[in-house]
Amino acid sequence: MTLEVDDLRVYYRTLKGDVQALDGVSFPLRDGEILGLAGESGCGKTTLGKALIRLDGRMKHVGGSVTLDGQVLPIGDDAKMNPYRFKHVSLIPQYSMSAMNPTRKIGRMVRELLESRREKLDLDELHNRLDLVELPKDVLGKYPIELSGGMKQRMVMVISTLLNPSLLIADEITSALDVSTQKAVVTTLKGFRDRGFVKSMIFITHDISLTNQLADTIMVMYAGKLAEKAPASTVVNAPKHPYTQLLISSLPEVGVRYADKRLTGIPGNPPSLLKPEPGCRFRDRCPLAFEKCAEDPPPVEVEKDHVVACWKAA
Amino acid sequence: MRRYFGRKLLIYGLTFFMAVTVNWLVPRLMPGDPVASMLARARVAQPEAQEALRVYYNNLFGFDLPWWQQYLNSWGSLFRGDFGISLWAFPTPVADLLTRAVPYSLALLVPSILLSWVVGNRLGALAARRKVLDNTVLPVSYVLTATPYLWLAALMAWGFGVVWGIFPVAGGYSFSMTPSLTWAFVADLFWHWLLPFASLFLVALGGWAIGMRNVIIYELESDYANYMSALGAPQKLIRRYAFRNAVLPQITGLALQLGVLVAGALVTEIVFSYPGLGSLILAAIQNKDFFLLQGAFLFIVLGVLIANFIIDVVYVIVDPRTRVGMAGAAA
Numbered sequence: 001m002t003l004e005v006d007d008l009r010v011y012y013r014t015l016k017g018d019v020q021a022l023d024g025v026s027f028p029l030r031d032g033e034i035l036g037l038a039g040e041s042g043c044g045k046t047t048l049g050k051a052l053i054r055l056d057g058r059m060k061h062v063g064g065s066v067t068l069d070g071q072v073l074p075i076g077d078d079a080k081m082n083p084y085r086f087k088h089v090s091l092i093p094q095y096s097m098s099a100m101n102p103t104r105k106i107g108r109m110v111r112e113l114l115e116s117r118r119e120k121l122d123l124d125e126l127h128n129r130l131d132l133v134e135l136p137k138d139v140l141g142k143y144p145i146e147l148s149g150g151m152k153q154r155m156v157m158v159i160s161t162l163l164n165p166s167l168l169i170a171d172e173i174t175s176a177l178d179v180s181t182q183k184a185v186v187t188t189l190k191g192f193r194d195r196g197f198v199k200s201m202i203f204i205t206h207d208i209s210l211t212n213q214l215a216d217t218i219m220v221m222y223a224g225k226l227a228e229k230a231p232a233s234t235v236v237n238a239p240k241h242p243y244t245q246l247l248i249s250s251l252p253e254v255g256v257r258y259a260d261k262r263l264t265g266i267p268g269n270p271p272s273l274l275k276p277e278p279g280c281r282f283r284d285r286c287p288l289a290f291e292k293c294a295e296d297p298p299p300v301e302v303e304k305d306h307v308v309a310c311w312k313a314a
Numbered sequence: 315m316r317r318y319f320g321r322k323l324l325i326y327g328l329t330f331f332m333a334v335t336v337n338w339l340v341p342r343l344m345p346g347d348p349v350a351s352m353l354a355r356a357r358v359a360q361p362e363a364q365e366a367l368r369v370y371y372n373n374l375f376g377f378d379l380p381w382w383q384q385y386l387n388s389w390g391s392l393f394r395g396d397f398g399i400s401l402w403a404f405p406t407p408v409a410d411l412l413t414r415a416v417p418y419s420l421a422l423l424v425p426s427i428l429l430s431w432v433v434g435n436r437l438g439a440l441a442a443r444r445k446v447l448d449n450t451v452l453p454v455s456y457v458l459t460a461t462p463y464l465w466l467a468a469l470m471a472w473g474f475g476v477v478w479g480i481f482p483v484a485g486g487y488s489f490s491m492t493p494s495l496t497w498a499f500v501a502d503l504f505w506h507w508l509l510p511f512a513s514l515f516l517v518a519l520g521g522w523a524i525g526m527r528n529v530i531i532y533e534l535e536s537d538y539a540n541y542m543s544a545l546g547a548p549q550k551l552i553r554r555y556a557f558r559n560a561v562l563p564q565i566t567g568l569a570l571q572l573g574v575l576v577a578g579a580l581v582t583e584i585v586f587s588y589p590g591l592g593s594l595i596l597a598a599i600q601n602k603d604f605f606l607l608q609g610a611f612l613f614i615v616l617g618v619l620i621a622n623f624i625i626d627v628v629y630v631i632v633d634p635r636t637r638v639g640m641a642g643a644a645a
Contacts, residue, residue: 054543082548093537095541099537102538116548
């Protein structure tokens with residue numbers, strides 16, 4: 001077991017009170033497993049990703065624990081978390097285009113970054129990995145501005161995985177890319193896993209169809225809670241949670257014309273997480289809602305590796 | 315690279331041309347006749363002698379020529395390195411007056427501009443990361459930067475010079491001394507230099523500190539800083555990167571501020587009766603000395619243009635992005 005997340009709660013401090021962006025999420029991640037984390041904006045997927053590596057100034061760790069390779073990560077303590085970052089947990093950020101210091105040559109930046117972590121730069125290994133993502137060696141002598149967007153993205157992917165972390169968090173890294181580049185990125189990430197550069201991976205995205213190509217397991221979140229987690233094919237073909245069902249059915253299918261039947265989407269909006277009412281957070285939008293939904297539905301393993309948090313599914 | 319500097323030089327050339335033209339024009343638009351005041355000083359009673367003198371002066375300074383010829387002549391003599399003869403300190407050549415004054419002005423300007431820039435940037439960077447410093451440095455900086463040069467100068471001259479009598483209030487060196495290369499004279503020079511320098515330094519310092527603090531805070535929240543933190547880089551390295559990137563807009567700021575700083579220095583010199591260009595310009599204006607005024611402004615324009623050019627070169631060296639812009643980005 002690489003990663004064990006147990007009842008993790010991370011809130012955002014605001015002037016009006018705490019926003020319960022991540023409210024009691026538990027899941028395991030096996031060695032070599034790629035977990036696709038899906039859901040709409042504001043569902044807590046980025047908060048979860050950040051919580052595993054670096055909380056920003058407004059976030060606070062309220063409860064729950066994260067265990068990586070048998071060690072409990074001190075996620076609430078920025079300084080104590082530092083030794084784990086990069087070496088054990090690493091991140092490919094949303095903002096690859098601007099993730100590198102614009103006034104340092106890339107090679108020098110990588111060397112300084114590694115030196116600051118007291119790691120030696122293995123130049124041959126770095127060249128190998130550049131080869132693997134089809135970047136020429138001379139990018140190391142260039143400034144970030146001299147690279148195209150796709151090159152920057154690949155460079156950041158190489159930097160982030162340089163120390164072979166156990167867990168890699170890829171946060172919305174395909175959002176700004178065109179479809180053919182998305183495919184290339186997904187293939188590269190799979191290659192990193194297969195070569196053992198990273199042990200396991202959490203791939204955060206709002207694009208379920210893309211997740212399906214990469215992930216072994218898909219976890220769908222809604223309003224800060226886990227809705228459904230199952231092997232990728234199960235989530236896509238036989239989802240149990242009404243939210244997942246609606247999410248999948250609102251995706252266009254290849255070869256189907258939508259002239260007669262319009263794609264509907266899910267009516268309504270997610271609830272405010274400032275002071276959420278108890279009970280299932282999806283119930284206002286759920287076509288199947290009934291009295292029982294006023295109570296919190298616990299995540300239940302309905303079959304092996306298939307967890308659903310819904311009274312109707314259990 | 316060549317095109318970039320070619321374009322820059324063209325712009326500087328145009329600026330120089332405009333500045334010289336305005337410098338030539340403005341004194342001549344001032345009310346009053348300099349020759350008349352020279353005649354008054356000469357105290358010649360006989361009308362014939364006065365008339366003869368008037369013709370002589372007008373001919374000497376070229377005032378009897380049509381204005382366009384005067385203008386062209388002024389360019390001609392400029393290229394020969396001839397700034398003309400001062401009307402106020404007749405018959406001293408303007409060039410002599412300027413060479414005597416310029417070292418004093420440079421000795422005030424260069425250290426105060428560079429030191430305030432360096433110290434202000436350090437101070438601002440420190441303030442950006444320590445709450446206590448931020449709460450003290452920032453208000454003090456706002457007060458300093460809002461202070462007019464001449465007001466602070468007058469206050470310091472009055473406080474340290476008149477009330478406490480620690481520092482001299484006027485001149486470049488004591489009247490009792492003759493310039494020589496002795497320790498006593500150099501110490502005396504330094505003692506006279508300290509107050510005008512301090513007032514220039516302090517006013518400029520506040521602005522740089524405020525600017526640096528704001529840019530550093532912005533840089534520390536930028537994407538590359540976040541990425542480095544996520545990869546566990548120590549704060550020291552992140553701050554180093556942020557400082558280096560935050561210095562870039564400060565360099566631009568320095569280029570923009572040069573003119574203001576020079577103007578401030580001129581006023582400060584007048585307050586302390588410091589024998590630099592500022593005092594010279596004041597005398598030139600009061601005596602309608604066209605040539606001296608033209609010469610002094612020419613020096614200032616040249617100085618500001620050269621300093622700006624140096625900053626342009628430095629910027630190209632420290633910011634790779636400007637270089638890429640010149641060469642065209644690689645794929």
